[in-house]
Amino acid sequence: MKATDILDTLPIGLVVLDRSYRVQSWNHWMTIHSGIQPNTILNHSVFNYYPGLNKPSFIRACKTVLTFGNVVYLSQKLHRYLFPFKLPGGDETDCEYMQQSCTMSPIHSEDGSINQVAIAVHDVTDAVRMERRLRRVNNLDDLTGAFNRRYLDQRLQEEFDRHRRYGRDLSMCIFDLDHFKDTNDSIGHLAGDHALIEVRKRVTTHLRDIDVLARFGGEEFVCILPETSLEDALQVSERLRASIEETELHWKTQQFKITASFGVATLSPEMLEARDMLEAADKALYKAKEKRNCVVSSAEFSGTQASPFEQAPRPQVTL
Numbered sequence: 063m064k065a066t067d068i069l070d071t072l073p074i075g076l077v078v079l080d081r082s083y084r085v086q087s088w089n090h091w092m093t094i095h096s097g098i099q100p101n102t103i104l105n106h107s108v109f110n111y112y113p114g115l116n117k118p119s120f121i122r123a124c125k126t127v128l129t130f131g132n133v134v135y136l137s138q139k140l141h142r143y144l145f146p147f148k149l150p151g152g153d154e155t156d157c158e159y160m161q162q163s164c165t166m167s168p169i170h171s172e173d174g175s176i177n178q179v180a181i182a183v184h185d186v187t188d189a190v191r192m193e194r195r196l197r198r199v200n201n202l203d204d205l206t207g208a209f210n211r212r213y214l215d216q217r218l219q220e221e222f223d224r225h226r227r228y229g230r231d232l233s234m235c236i237f238d239l240d241h242f243k244d245t246n247d248s249i250g251h252l253a254g255d256h257a258l259i260e261v262r263k264r265v266t267t268h269l270r271d272i273d274v275l276a277r278f279g280g281e282e283f284v285c286i287l288p289e290t291s292l293e294d295a296l297q298v299s300e301r302l303r304a305s306i307e308e309t310e311l312h313w314k315t316q317q318f319k320i321t322a323s324f325g326v327a328t329l330s331p332e333m334l335e336a337r338d339m340l341e342a343a344d345k346a347l348y349k350a351k352e353k354r355n356c357v358v359s360s361a362e363f364s365g366t367q368a369s370p371f372e373q374a375p376r377p378q379v380t381l
Contacts, residue, residue, distance in 0.1 A: 075145070075183030078169065081128060083107050086178060095147040095160065112145060120144075127168050127179045136164040138186050145183060161190040203277040205255060206262040214276035214284055215336075221274075221288055222336035225329055232288055232329040233295035236343045237302065237322045239281040240354045245320060253313035254281075257320050264305050268298070284343075292328035292361060299324040299357045307355065323350035327360040 069076055070090035078087035085108050088100045098111060109116040119141075123134045136144060138161050147160040163186050169178040201213035209217070218234070225232035239245075239261065246254040258281060265275060265283070274286040285302075287295050306322045325347025333339050342360040350358040 074185075075181075077108070077181040077183070079108060079124065079179050079181070081177055083109060083124070087180075092145075092183070096145065114146065115144070123166055124179050127166050128176050131168045131170075131176055133168070134166040136162075136166065138163045138190060144181070149187065157187055157191060160185055161187045206258050206277050208262045208266075208283065209274060209276035211276065211278060214274070214278065214286075217274050217276075218286055218340065219336045221286055222329070222333075222339065225288070230289060231291045231294075232286075232339075233290040233292055233326065234287055234328075234339060234343050235285045235295060235299045235302075235324050235326045235357075236278065236340075236347045237283055237285075237299070237306075237324040238347060238351060239306075240321045240323055240351075242281040242320070245318065249313060249316055249318060253311075253316070253318070256313050257311055257318075260309060260311055261306055261320070261322070264309050265302050268301050268305060284340075290328075292326065292359060295326050295328060296357060296359055299326050303355065303357055321355035323347060323354055324357040325350050325360065326357060 069087065072089060072091060075092045075095065076087060076089040077085060077092060080086055084105055085103045086105075088098070088103050093099055096111075103111055123136065126132050126134055141162075141164075143159050143162040144164045145160075145162065149157055149160055163184045165182045165184075167180045167182070168176045169180055171177055201209055203210045221232055224230075239257070242254060242257075245257060258277075262275065262277075262283070265285070269275060269285065272288050274284075276284050276286075278284045285298075287298060290298070303322055303324055306320065309319065311318050311320065325343045325345065327339050327342035327346060329339060333342070346358045346360040346362070349362070350356050
């Protein structure tokens with residue numbers, strides 16, 4: 063068996079480039095995933111087929127190998143991929159392109175000079191997908207499928223820092239299901255769990271992809287609303303409140319409804335920490351809970367006009 067035949071049996075990609083970035087070797091694995099035959103690409107610049115490689119970081123890595131004889135490792139976590147190989151059925155949330163870890167090694171000539179660099183391409187897509195799934199599971203509330211408190215704290219801090227840095231609008235709302243204990247006591251805790259799950263589903267349909275819905279604890283949820291003014295956040299919260307109120311819940315032979323109270327806050331100059339914003343929304347929620355089934359803005363506590371969305375109390379459970 064020839065050396066080239068052995069290279070074609072490897073379960074990894076192998077590409078050899080010379081100092082002018084012309085392809086000197088292109089094994090069968092690369093042909094399968096690229097659709098480019100060796101006789102087509104050999105002795106041609108790799109940049110003709112993959113112009114995205116013609117960038118300072120890749121050229122710098124090649125020069126490091128060719129000049130110093132060092133081995134350079136390109137981690138998937140930093141680079142995602144070197145060669146953009148499409149995955150069947152892939153999408154942007156689940157790896158549109160094959161995820162790759164690559165190793166660049168020098169090839170020495172008989173006189174000891176280095177005139178070629180070998181690039182080994184490892185497909186790590188399955189490992190990346192598994193890691194992402196585990197991360198998603200670890201960030202989700204077991205019951206409702208909303209994000210959990212740990213993820214909420216992390217994202218709130220990230221969004222708080224980003225929006226303060228660039229002076230952008232950031233709002234949030236906290237909502238609590240009204241008289242939820244009565245629902246649990248009268249219909250049962252499993253019915254209460256069902257209500258929490260259905261509320262999460264209904265609320266999610268009214269949120270954007272960039273919004274974050276998390277279960278804060280018990281029957282309390284938090285929505286982070288990036289790039290959203292207080293006025294817009296109040297309108298969003300009112301839509302959520304009305305949607306929850308309109309939802310008819312069914313548990314076994316019983317039908318019931320539930321309502322929610324909302325506290326809304328927006329980022330302001332005096333807020334120095336992310337928790338200041340959370341506390342402002344929580345205070346507004348406390349006021350909303352005094353009336354039930356309404357939306358209250360934290361701006362009320364600074365002497366500005368009250369929220370136009372306060373509603374009269376409504377029945378919470380119908381058996």
